[in-house]
Amino acid sequence: MHGDSGYSRCLGPDGRLVGPLPESARDAETLTGLYRAMMRTRGFDAKAVALQRTGRLGTFASSLGQEAVPVGVASAMRAEDVLLPSFREHGAQLWRGVTPLELLLYWGGDERGSNFAGPRQDFPVCVPVGSHAPHAAGVALAFKLRRERCVAVAVFGDGATSKGDVAEALNIAGVWQLPALFVVTNNQWAISVPRRRQSAAETLAQKAVAAGIPGDQVDGNDVIAVRQATLLALERARSGGGASLIEALTYRLADHTTADDASRYRDDAEVSRHWPEEPLLRLRAYLSEAGYWTKRDEDRLLAETAAEMDAAASAYLDTKPQPPESIFDYTFARLPTDLAEQRAAALAAASPTAG
Amino acid sequence: MHGDSGYSRCLGPDGRLVGPLPESARDAETLTGLYRAMMRTRGFDAKAVALQRTGRLGTFASSLGQEAVPVGVASAMRAEDVLLPSFREHGAQLWRGVTPLELLLYWGGDERGSNFAGPRQDFPVCVPVGSHAPHAAGVALAFKLRRERCVAVAVFGDGATSKGDVAEALNIAGVWQLPALFVVTNNQWAISVPRRRQSAAETLAQKAVAAGIPGDQVDGNDVIAVRQATLLALERARSGGGASLIEALTYRLADHTTADDASRYRDDAEVSRHWPEEPLLRLRAYLSEAGYWTKRDEDRLLAETAAEMDAAASAYLDTKPQPPESIFDYTFARLPTDLAEQRAAALAAASPTAG
Amino acid sequence: MAEITLVQAVTLALAHAMAEDPSVLVLGEDVGADGGVFRATDGLLARFGCDRVFDTPLAEAAIAGLSIGLAAQGFHPVAEIQFTGFIYPAIDQLVNHASRLRTRTRGRLTCPMVLRSPCGGGVRAPEHHSESPEAMFAHVPGLRVVVPSSPRRAYGLLLAAIRDPDPVVFLEPTRLYRASREDVSDDGAGLPLDRCFVLREGRDATLVAWGGMVREAIAAADRLAQEGVSAEVIDVATLKPLDAETILASVGKTGRCIIAQEAPLAGGFAAEIAARVAERCLMSLLAPIERVAGFDTVMPLPRLEHLYLPDNARIAAAVRRAMAYA
Amino acid sequence: MAEITLVQAVTLALAHAMAEDPSVLVLGEDVGADGGVFRATDGLLARFGCDRVFDTPLAEAAIAGLSIGLAAQGFHPVAEIQFTGFIYPAIDQLVNHASRLRTRTRGRLTCPMVLRSPCGGGVRAPEHHSESPEAMFAHVPGLRVVVPSSPRRAYGLLLAAIRDPDPVVFLEPTRLYRASREDVSDDGAGLPLDRCFVLREGRDATLVAWGGMVREAIAAADRLAQEGVSAEVIDVATLKPLDAETILASVGKTGRCIIAQEAPLAGGFAAEIAARVAERCLMSLLAPIERVAGFDTVMPLPRLEHLYLPDNARIAAAVRRAMAYA
Numbered sequence A, B: 001m002h003g004d005s006g007y008s009r010c011l012g013p014d015g016r017l018v019g020p021l022p023e024s025a026r027d028a029e030t031l032t033g034l035y036r037a038m039m040r041t042r043g044f045d046a047k048a049v050a051l052q053r054t055g056r057l058g059t060f061a062s063s064l065g066q067e068a069v070p071v072g073v074a075s076a077m078r079a080e081d082v083l084l085p086s087f088r089e090h091g092a093q094l095w096r097g098v099t100p101l102e103l104l105l106y107w108g109g110d111e112r113g114s115n116f117a118g119p120r121q122d123f124p125v126c127v128p129v130g131s132h133a134p135h136a137a138g139v140a141l142a143f144k145l146r147r148e149r150c151v152a153v154a155v156f157g158d159g160a161t162s163k164g165d166v167a168e169a170l171n172i173a174g175v176w177q178l179p180a181l182f183v184v185t186n187n188q189w190a191i192s193v194p195r196r197r198q199s200a201a202e203t204l205a206q207k208a209v210a211a212g213i214p215g216d217q218v219d220g221n222d223v224i225a226v227r228q229a230t231l232l233a234l235e236r237a238r239s240g241g242g243a244s245l246i247e248a249l250t251y252r253l254a255d256h257t258t259a260d261d262a263s264r265y266r267d268d269a270e271v272s273r274h275w276p277e278e279p280l281l282r283l284r285a286y287l288s289e290a291g292y293w294t295k296r297d298e299d300r301l302l303a304e305t306a307a308e309m310d311a312a313a314s315a316y317l318d319t320k321p322q323p324p325e326s327i328f329d330y331t332f333a334r335l336p337t338d339l340a341e342q343r344a345a346a347l348a349a350a351s352p353t354a355g
Numbered sequence C, D: 001m002a003e004i005t006l007v008q009a010v011t012l013a014l015a016h017a018m019a020e021d022p023s024v025l026v027l028g029e030d031v032g033a034d035g036g037v038f039r040a041t042d043g044l045l046a047r048f049g050c051d052r053v054f055d056t057p058l059a060e061a062a063i064a065g066l067s068i069g070l071a072a073q074g075f076h077p078v079a080e081i082q083f084t085g086f087i088y089p090a091i092d093q094l095v096n097h098a099s100r101l102r103t104r105t106r107g108r109l110t111c112p113m114v115l116r117s118p119c120g121g122g123v124r125a126p127e128h129h130s131e132s133p134e135a136m137f138a139h140v141p142g143l144r145v146v147v148p149s150s151p152r153r154a155y156g157l158l159l160a161a162i163r164d165p166d167p168v169v170f171l172e173p174t175r176l177y178r179a180s181r182e183d184v185s186d187d188g189a190g191l192p193l194d195r196c197f198v199l200r201e202g203r204d205a206t207l208v209a210w211g212g213m214v215r216e217a218i219a220a221a222d223r224l225a226q227e228g229v230s231a232e233v234i235d236v237a238t239l240k241p242l243d244a245e246t247i248l249a250s251v252g253k254t255g256r257c258i259i260a261q262e263a264p265l266a267g268g269f270a271a272e273i274a275a276r277v278a279e280r281c282l283m284s285l286l287a288p289i290e291r292v293a294g295f296d297t298v299m300p301l302p303r304l305e306h307l308y309l310p311d312n313a314r315i316a317a318a319v320r321r322a323m324a325y326a
């Protein structure tokens, strides 16, 4: 892969190699695994959007077209690393073991969705843009103090790079040489604000310069390149080389969220132009070309994913809401007296007998 | 001056030219004017510290050794530009017409000190580090909207570059191409935190890269170089070239403030090493060498300055405190009813007749 | 004269203010082409152009700071924080600068800015999109804090806020944005920023509320009317400065005071109102003051939100307790 | 057992906590070699090393955010914000993350951190160095808010705060840092974080205060004693969660309640206490509740500071009004 320029790509949009595959991604199993994970992410997004459109899920942020970033990043991480996602990283959460049911619960307005059985140390979805970047520095400092060879990986968008929290976190991770990786998913839009109106920085990778850490760009629609760039950054961090930043260039093919109507601020023509570059297309092309993937594989995967997501959806819809006391019982480890009074009153009011 | 490297200097510590003088600073009058202003600044600092030591002034932040930065910057500004200082820019405030009396009133705990007669649009001293950077962007936007060829100049320290406010302001000034200049007075210390522990950035000038604006370093102990770098940055901004950043490299020869004891965290030896580089020494050497400045000039200036500062000090000490109602009368343009009640009660309590 | 929603009234007031005063600017995230995520600034960019309406980068502290710089220079910025859950990074600029610029400089520099933000719950919004932090701002000297509860009041109060020479935090309850319509004439008439509004006269009890709770208070009053209890309903509207007189006069008359707030109980603004009443109306009180508020817990996600938010049933129950007291 | 000041008690508690629990870390601006601008962390770096004590870059939001990441990983960070005037950039992290991590994850991740900060006026400090924003934090569900007022209580409360499994905002009145000395034995005994302290028993009136106002309340009680008025003095100490019982019991006994706070009146925490009393003690009140507070103005610079800060004279005057009431 030609990454010297600070921009790396392995697979062109047409599915042709633009350079040798990294060792980490030569075998059919790895490659098809990445493809399956991206398809699964897209399947989840589709199901979530469908549920929202039919009034059975809350506002949802689809990752359509960006699947290579969360999947590429997560596939390079170890289980003991910690992921700090924004709200568009289902692909990474799914890879790391968060279940579709748990994700649906969260997006459906049930806190239990963030109490996932999978990666217990991973942070929940972060909605206040960029505010989780300092948490990643803290988690990384914890790893460093315990001399664990783990890395904290925060993922956020192009818009987030304008937030002071992110600048402060990058700076501290840099000066303390923390085992942290900051991944900027540059999907070209922050709701209605295009990348060029977000910052005059030549690249968002250059946000790293202000923090004195390495920053590189990668084709965010090339899951192999994303994975490889992440592997290198994680290895550097594990071996004491400190923090770094990756700008993954991709495109938000969907509306910002189900509450958004992107046609108000961007041309459908622009969106159409980006469809040919989307990440599944090119990997599928490469896999078929290489003989790793057949029409039958594709059909089976589509069926599997559909079945998994249908099952998750019905499990979600069958999940009874939490009991009223759950509103109170996680505020503090021990319930203070005055809160106990409020709890009692609330339970009385909520109980069927109450008027 | 050799500024290609992004670092510029005209006068070496020994007072020898390291390159041709910029046109802007060839005549004796300009040069002696800069020297006088730095001496005046040092004279003010000395008087303020003396007043504090004798319990007649509040905590004070001296600019000893850094005089070339505020004086160089202010000398390049126009009256109609707006200065947004931190708490160590007396040199710039004095140059722009804030009086020593007004400065003493502020540092003595009297709000009238920030209601200076001089540069009416300049901002008052900003104590929350870096929080005035966004104000500069706002002032610059005002200039741009009114199509005035003015520039907003914010000055802050090396420590301030770690604050999110500063990163957010730089980024906005960059993307909107605002007529703003951000001057980082890198005096190597943020209270007890040395520059290298503040950021891993190679230079603080590189904070500009993240915002996509020009950033250069200048010898902050060379008032001619500071002035010239500022002139260039202001000219660029006036002519629509947008914002930029200057890192002025200097050294804090004094304690952080009169409340600080720097010997707890830094070697006197380090301080001694920096004395020979202080800004007055080198300019005085150059001026004498060039025949622009004699022992008599020096003595007269010392006497003048001492007299001015003594006069300011006694005027300050003779200034009666503000009346109690002043606490209330500037909270809102119109005094709300409930506040009027508090005001009445306070006046009653404060009146001599009251117990 | 047209029947419009509260959010349309906000847009109408913004347009009116921008038309009457060229120094009025609108800035914030997605306020331009998108017209704001709630469409509160819909059409303003097209009508007034990109020298009056600014899509900012994603940076709340800077949005507040920019506004302060603009205001000090004589502009009247009206900045939008997309949701109050994201207003916290702007607090430093509001507390340390916007609210004190006049005081610090003895009037030399001032800060005529408005910070608008949708607030409150009840719309099953995502995490961090349903907060009610008005009490934090009402405790800051030098700020005005306004929470409209009807299209007409939103129009008049926002106009007054924009014309006010000092900083105003203007919190718009999202649940009311499209909840009802009202005839609002675009006559440019502002409403006073230091008055409570008595929405309904009553004899037996005074219901005090603001924002999203006003509708619940009125609904409670309706219920109670059928029980023969006559409740007076007051919309505080401007929390700071507080028009205590109107509230005290009412409680002096009814002898019972029930205050409803959506925010968590402890340290909420209902406490300030209760304190004023306790200080000044003690002897006219026929029953203890009652506060009906959110719990001192984090706002639950949508599935349990309805259990958290005070409603007219809880308000009516509090009034019944007060009536039964002896 | 040694006679030490409040700030020394803070250092003693920090050292004790660090010695007993290796997961306790200290971080903040200048907390290392400098030992903190008030010397609260003096000697900790030398004793515990640079893996336990961290001088951070100048970034308050990140100081809070770092602590959250550390706490989620099982450390017990004790972060210092150099002055409460600079705590505002940390509010977003406290409100949106520290206070809710447990709730959001249903207990999967927690946030056992302490954010310490010197607060309050009375020491003729520079601009922005004399604020009292405790009410802002006391309104945030999931946070504990503690304000010590004596060396012994500072020691016991800080130890308890550090051992607490949830986030605590710990505000230390600068005016008390060196105002007096007290015997404090380094016995590692924590004090409860949900109790008010009755400092003096009395019959006629209940004086409620915290932080810098406690000394003034005691001084007022002394004055009043000479006038034959017996005042009970309560140090709230922990504002959230509030131990209302102790206050209500006292007011139930004395029938008069005077609350002193240094912060501006409107929306201050005294309002919450007044509201609780008004709700629960109405019939035992012999006189209206009185709040003695700072004005709803910006804290003046040092030259007029003394006119702003409530003192024992103003507190005593309020008690006399209450006594005279009939």
Ligand SMILES: Cc1ncc(C[n+]2csc(CCOP(=O)(O)OP(=O)(O)O)c2C)c(N)n1
Residues within 6 Å of the ligand: A088, A127, A128, A129, A130, A156, A157, A158, A159, A160, A161, A187, A189, A190, A191, A252, A256, C029, C058, C060, C082, C086
């Ligand atoms: C601090 C903050 N401000 C505003 C918002 C509202 N908001 C949600 S997503 C978003 C845009 C984020 O853009 P970007 O960082 O590029 O991420 P993307 O949505 O493109 O994945 C905004 C403004 C928020 N969630 N947090």
Ligand SMILES: Cc1ncc(C[n+]2csc(CCOP(=O)(O)OP(=O)(O)O)c2C)c(N)n1
Residues within 6 Å of the ligand: B088, B127, B128, B129, B130, B156, B157, B158, B159, B160, B161, B187, B189, B190, B191, B252, B256, D029, D058, D060, D082, D086
């Ligand atoms: C936001 C904020 N945090 C902390 C402080 C306390 N403080 C005052 S000056 C200072 C160091 C500033 O260092 P630098 O920016 O380099 O400026 P210098 O003092 O060196 O001129 C600190 C931490 C403050 N004033 N504001």
Ligand SMILES: [Mg+2]
Residues within 6 Å of the ligand: A157, A158, A159, A185, A186, A187, A188, A189, A190, A191
């Ligand atoms: Mg984006």
Ligand SMILES: [Mg+2]
Residues within 6 Å of the ligand: B157, B158, B159, B185, B186, B187, B188, B189, B190, B191
């Ligand atoms: Mg410095």
